[in-house]
Amino acid sequence: MNKPLVAACFSALLIGATAAPASAVSDERPARAKAVDFAGTVALSNCSGSVVRVPDSQPGDPALVMSNGHCLEAGFPAPGEVVVDKPSSRSFTLLDSSGGDAGTVKASKIAYGTMTDTDLSLYELTSTYSEIESKFGIKALELNAARPEQGRAITVASGYWKKLYKCSIDGFAYRLKEGNWTWKDSVRYTPDCQTIGGTSGSPVIDDATGKVVAVNNTGNESGEECTDNNPCEVDENGKVTVRKGINYAQQTYGIVPCVAPGNKIDLSREGCELPKP
Secondary structure (H helix, E strand, O other), rough: OOOOOOOOOOOOOOOOOOOOOOOOOOOOOOOOOOOOOOOOEEEEOOOEEHHHHOOOOOOEEEEEEEEEEHOOOOOOOOOOOEEEEOOOOOEEEEOOOOOOOEEEEEEEEEEEEOOOOOOOEEEEEEEEEEHHHHHHHHOOOEOOOOOOOOOOOOEEEEEOOOOEEEEOOOOOOOEEEOOEEEEEEEEOOOOOOOOOOOOOOOOOOOOOOOOOOEEEEEEOOOOOOOOOOEEEEEEEOOOOOOOOOOOOEEOOOHHHHEEOOEEEEOOOOOOOOOOOO
């Protein structure tokens, strides 16, 4: 994994993997896509992230920050472990469109976190979307409810490094295995996105829609097979493929069905397939 930039006993593991609200559309033709920038991204102490919403989120709902499961302050969740509704007072530096520090937002809890099937953390903030927009002039990034498509131009926006990585979706890994962890249906980038430590948790944004389609999390650093920092792809027949220098992300459309009214994570909702405790 793109390892978080923090001194810890796990520092030799995961790479702090190397993500604009959708423009309005007319009834006749799509509006021209807005250039992807840093607005709505955040910097964690060791990773990147973003303030996100689902299509049905309301202005008065408590806002959510999305990052990786391996960026949680308590360290990496074990295989099969799912964290829900755990108190947290973590702070995040909110960025404006140019990458400048707009201010600080604070968590009230870890609403969800896991490294099983995906590599995801969702923090509930003490601020609502309308409060963040009023105070900082920043809108949340919207999670696309549809599965991303191969060939789409994307931007990985790192709040930690204040850097934009631009490439395309090269394809999907049926299973991505790294050390003790396995992820499903992972996004594989074309080689242009050379994400590095500290980019873990960055939103992966579809350039055409401005919506988030994945969360950046890992890459194969040295060509090893299925080891820490060297994920391998495993197909439906068990064939293993190693792609040195290629980086990956975890799809986020599956989060949308799991968000209930009030922006609450409800793993029992119809269509929600996120791992459960």
